[in-house]
Amino acid sequence: MKLKTLSTVKITPKLLLNLIQLPFKKVEKPCIYCPGICISVCPTFINTGNLSLSPLGYSRYEDLGRNNCLKCWRCVSECPLSYPLPESYASEVKLTLEVLKKRETVLLSARNLDEKYSYGLSELLGTGLILINGLVERYDEGRPVNPSSLKRILRALKNYRKVYTISPESHHTLSVPLLIENLSGFSIRLNYNGPIHIPCLLLNREEKIIQALISIGVRPTKIIRDQCLKMEEPDGLSLCPRASMRNVKTIFDEILASLSY
Amino acid sequence: MSERSILKEDFLKRVKIIVGSRFTDDPRILKVYSRDFWPLLTLRESRGDELAMPLAVAWPKTVEEVTSLIKLCNEFKIPFTPYGGGSGVTGAAPCRDCLVIDVKAMNKIIELNEEDMYVTVESGIMIKKLEEYLNSKGYTIRHIPQSFPEAVVGGLIATLSTGEYSTKYGGIEDLLLDIEVVTADGGFIPLREKIVPRTSTGPNIKKLMLGSEGQLGVITKATLKIFQIPEYTSKNTFVFNSFEEALAAAREVMLLGLQPAVLRIYDKDEAALRFNEDRDLAIFIIEEWSKALLDAKESELRMVMKKRGALEIGEEYVDSWLKKRFDVISDVVKLVVPLGLWFDTIETAATWSILPKVYREFKREVKMIKGVNSVLAHASHFYSTGGCIYFTIVFEANEEVYWRVWEKAMDTLIKNGATISHHHGIGLLRKKWIERELGESLKYLKKIKRLFDPNNISNPGKFMEWESSEA
Structure with a gap:
């Protein structure tokens, strides 16, 4: 909190105590404090006009979110807090990596998302091929990625000179450059x-x-x-x-x- | 099963016949519709308190469906409430045991008339979507309240809203050319066959819908003025020795006819929070369709500011405001809630001669209340006769303090000749004080309500509701 802001506030003993504890306090579900800044980009809301089929409803009822939210992440880009609502509906998923073909330049494929293209592209472009497991669960079931598994994957990818992906999901989670931009x-x-x-x-x-x-x-x-x-x-x-x-x-x-x- | 339950079951069956699958009585969905953005309701919800649940929600797609639903409500004597974006801050929309008529499935743009400069829309269109559509054609409605990302046109009309650019473009009442309504008794008032710029054909009954907060029926369509997107813009910030000095400068700006699109004066307390700046300052946006006019206004503005000893400091704070203006939650989630505090905003308007006193008295009186930690203020929405001051109050998170703040705030405003609301409206929040402001007019408003809504089913329990002794 900036000092100039602090100067405008009447400090009571109770407030002072809360100020000291501020770094350790976190609001777990921020959406209930919001009128719905993100709803105009939510496809299920725009399609129905139903406020409960929007982050306002999904944040209040996990099952509504799990079953109806598209996990498109558009709301996150509109949210001033970038609150990751689309991955709050279920338990963590661990990402794992399989090296199918080793080369200096590899194409990263996401299981159950893009194998139809990545295998053929890898052959024709002469790249290696890596398969990532667990990404589809993040974007279909709304599960957050286990942070340690993410770190492991990112470390492993550093062993390659160039890594590209064709899946928006891989790019979003792993920040891997897109093949279509290259x-x-x-x-x-x-x-x-x-x-x-x-x-x-x-x-x-x-x-x-x-x-x-x-x-x-x-x-x-x-x-x-x-x-x-x-x-x-x-x-x-x-x-x-x-x-x-x-x-x-x-x-x-x-x-x-x-x-x- | 009780008689009342059988009645409700029959009623809901008939609702389903009218709107088919666009209907629910799922308690999870009803909970979302039991709130708007009234801070007291959010505080209650955050504590796990029960809110006033509606009976069901329906999403009609046509005016015929709205009419059938309202007639059904009259037949069964079951209340209804129109619901738009749910972004109101006074508890106007939520209604216990009501059928919620959510207008957002009626969201089409019906006509854009580029020659005559108007657009006709269904009332459930989001103002943001309308603005995006107009922008794509080179036009704008320039009605941009802080609820811009959530609000719908019907709700904006029903709450008599203003937007951040109202100093130049007017409030919703200045933009509204025509309206279509299904009245609370199931009647229908259509749009005019042809829009006219002005007409002297008796009192305009449709204007009663402005500020009616869902108590006279459901707005189903509206025709609104549009503007060409201004080509020339100037942004600047000026620092003053005091908030009052800035208000005096604003008066001079308005009387010169400079009519900026945006003029916002922050007292040093609010400037500290918004801009990390502990000085009283004013941000300006001037926009015009002619370079010559823009240059002339910029030059006149600088002369006024120089004469007043204001320091020109450039665009940075204007750009910062433009970037963050719809963010109503970062401070709440990062500071207010973790610190065990809560907040509300109180907007008022007054004439130039009393505006400084309103500012001083309000800040002094409210800051003295036990449990209040901070009172911030900015002024915006200016007129030739005065302006609006918007106070943000931060206090201990409990209802007792909440109502102490509102009692003192309303009392101070009324005693000093200011209005109890500039643009947020009445809802449940200000119901207690509306009679002090309106006096005899309220009696006649209630008579009108009775005429439109003889069964008292259109968003009942709100400020126009009559008592039997008042019949």
Whole structure:
């Protein structure tokens, strides 16, 4: 607390005691003190107008959150406290790593999220391949990552010269660079002209992603950023491997096609 | 099963017929709708106290569904309350045993008229979504209250809200051109066939919905003025020797017709918290559609400030305010709650001649209350006749202190000729004092309520409710 702020406050003995203990006090559930600063970006709220199908409801009832929250993390970017509501619904998940193919440059794959693309891409790009287990549980079940397991993974990844990922989830949790921002390094050119859908977890990287795609020949006619593919089929070319589960074309289909040709 | 229970069950079956799956009586969902953002309700909820639960929540999608629901409520004599963003701070929206008519499934933009400069919307549209849509077309409604991320148009009208830019663009009452209402007795007042800029055709009954807080029916559509997004903006901050000096400068600015988009004067206590600055200061945003006008206003503003001995210190605090203005929880979660404190905000308005006294007396009287730790103040929303002062009070977290603060605050404001509310409205919070402010007018407001709502089912228990002796 800044001294100038302190000077405006009448200090009583009780307040002084609480001030001393302040560094050790933490509000566990901040959402009940909020009118819902984040709700305008919550897809389930926008779709229904139902306040309980928003962080206001999910923060009060874990089961509502577990069953209805999309765990898209849009609310976290709006929250002044960056409170990680989407990972507060269940117990911790431990991340583990399997090295499937060792090279200096590796592609990081997330089990049950992007194997459909990562195995083939790794072959065609000539990279190594690492498989991470546990990420899908974070983003589907709302489970926080066990901090020690995260540290172990990050330490292990330092052994490689370059690591890339195609999953927004891997990028979000592990801060691994996105393959789609580095395609020029693999001499990939794409011939796509049309709308591009930005995944929820990559909204903060929209500008960099679009610049990178333009540099390899993509011509975006429209940027779609308000759709969560866990809720609806996105318009346009998706940058998220998950979209293939909805039979939606992704940029990885385009990349694989161009590499095979 | 009691007769009352059978009645309720029948009622809920009929609600379900009207809105289908857009209905619930799930207690978890009812709990979310038992609150708005009244700090007293949040304090109670944080302590695990029971709040006043509604009966059920329905999300009608059409005005026909709203009409059917209200007629049903009249048939069964079961109360209803309209519900928007739930961001009000006075307990106006929550209603025990009511059918909550949540308007947010009615959120379409019906018409944007770029020639005549208005937009018509369904009442459940979020003001933030409306502003984003208008911005994408080069327009703005410039109605930006602190509840901008949560509020909906219907609720803003029902609470007579103002936004941060109201000094230039006006409050909601200045923006509102027309309204569509389903009245509390199940009647229907449609939008005009054609908007006109002004009309002298008798008292405008629709304007009664402004500030009605859900007590006269449900607002279903609204037509509002829009503006082109101003191309030219100037931001600046000036430091004064005192809050009162800054108020005098603000008066001069307003009488010169400079009409800034944003003018906020912080006393040194509030400046310390917001900007880590222990001086009284004023932040300005001037915005215009013409460079020449902007330059002229900037030049005049500097002359006024120089004459008043104010020190110009640049844009930094304006940018800081712009970045943090919707953050209502960081201080609460990081400081107020862990320190065992609680807070509320009390906004008032008064004319220039008494504004300084209102500021001094309020701060002095409220700060003296046992249990109060801090009284901060800023002034904003200015008029040719005066302005609004917005007090933030921090105190020990208990209800006894809470009500002591409000008793003293309201008494001080009324005694000094200020209003008990500039823009937050009445709700349950200020119900006790409304008669002192309105006098005989309240009697006539209650007669109007009785006319619109003969069964007393439209958000009952709030300030327009009549007693049988008042019939």
